[in-house]
Amino acid sequence: MSIATLIRELGRGQASLAESEAHSLFAAMLDGGVEDLELGALLYALRTKGESLDELLGFQRAVEERLYKLKAPHDGIMPVVIPAYGGGQETANLLPLFALLLQHFGIPVLLHGTLENHDGMAASYVLRELGILPCVSLSQAQHALDQEGLAFVPTAVLCPGLASMLSLRNRLGLRNSAHLMVKLLQPFSDAGLHLVSASQPDWLEQLRTYLLATEAHALLLQSCDGEPFANPMQRPQLEHLNQGSCEILFEAERSPTRSSPNLPKAASAAATALWTKQILAGEVPLPLPLVNQLACCLYGTGYAQDMNQAKAIAAIEAGGLAAA
Template sequence: MTNPATTTPFAAGRFIKEIGRGKKGARSLSRDDARELYAAMLDGRVSDLEMGGLLLAMRIKGESVDEIAGFLDAAEASFSLLAAPAASHAPVVIPSYNGSRSLPNLTPLLALLLAREGVPVLMHGVLTDPGRVTSAEILRELGLPVAQSAANAAAAFAAGRPAFLPIEALAPKMARLLALRRILGVRNSTHTLVKILQPFSAPALRLTSYTHPEYFTMLSEYFAQCAPADRGDAFLMRGTEGETVANPKRANRIDWFHAGAAQVLVERQPPQETLPDLPDGSDAATTARWIEAALRGERPMPPAILEQVAHCREVAASLRV
């Protein structure tokens, strides 16, 4: 039987009235109101006109910590959480929604290095992005299949491989909102939410990134004040072209959030005088061949990525304990 709560049209005008008064006049929603609103958006109960107004108003205003927390509550309730694999480490979750334009996208290298250490790795993201090289494209060049279901992901974990779940397979309702960028031409709150998802039913380590300083402040407050402690930990860093992998040319600052407390694991470093031997980042096949050579020991591993792997391995092991 269909649940009327998920099919009844949702009147969003009262929410637009709060958030749509411009950057200075707008008021933020409570966590409960944000959860109710985003749940209706995910269920398709908001009209197209109201949806456009909501997304653009929030884009102008910017999300508050309570709004992000409420949105994420609704988002994670909209899909079936994954069972954590039986392993000595908690899973590491790596969102990959940006790809790269100039620097090589070495997110797959990070995932493969962690998997080689016995750490279950779930990557999720988009398959393609015009003008960018995505992790999914590189993984395909490496001969690693894209998972299409939770069962496929579990099989990859059992085989000691990282699993890549497209957002359409992981959280299809979120994928629909994410795709609205192609219509509106601008990002919406879902682009932030997919980068902080914790899709497992057990504790996991989330690798998250930001691109603008205001998001560092907002996400730091979220992980310190609102993220449930029983859902695991998070690493927060400035993205490398938006990806959650250490910059191979210089280490990014990494903040670790555990049980409401923050600790700086890695300090930001100045650019190296001698740049590492890196592939041309504009081609998935070239990046894949370089990653294979690095894994065989034929190319030097970027030290910043090795340091990131070591921190991930240590925290993932502590979460399992």
């Protein structure tokens, strides 16, 4: 099928690609084998139509073949993989805080994402204020994971072709299939717990279907300004997916928390970094929805034997921070 025919049929919603077709198409996109005009049209058509499960599976296989891998630290604790591609204009980005909380427990954390966000405050901005700089190579990322238990790796280091497709957002004015695929990256050769999120219910359902079909290990939740951390004002539903099964660990709150957390007053990287340090020093309490998400990760990584133990450990830790 010619590119022109493919654009026409996808754009009209008259066809979806088979897994093998999607694999070949996305491989060409990642390798720069599609001219700019056709690439933009294809990405727009896929975005408008919505990617099918077979298309996602084909895209994922193409990405996997081009993804540079890391090794999880050999300390017996499963790592957590956190995509960092969002960040709002008015809400503080608490993803670095959550990563540091996990590191506090000795859980290895790999953040991957973009260095800039023209729509708001990227996690990379806050990380820089906290003294955590992006790794410029795989060897540096591996060293940071092994020695510090935390690394922030730009997408271009893991998969250059995917980073190039992400950058097209500035030219096209909308997200594309690459923004969906980065949520599903598997940078480790072995196991890891992935934080996966989306802002809309239909996108959450799309991701849930994919995660179940691939028997992935993930914590699925509604994003907060595009980032996979629990909204500190109102907890989203927190779902643990593993080996093709789904378990709801926390139901979504129907109304905002009774006591509003003392969040940063300005949505700036410096203010958020300062607030993060205050949380870790026990000067301000950790918002309950983040305590709940922390418990989910303690359970999902095997740090705790069961969810009840995970809840107790997270609650005690939150109280310890407040009393520090």
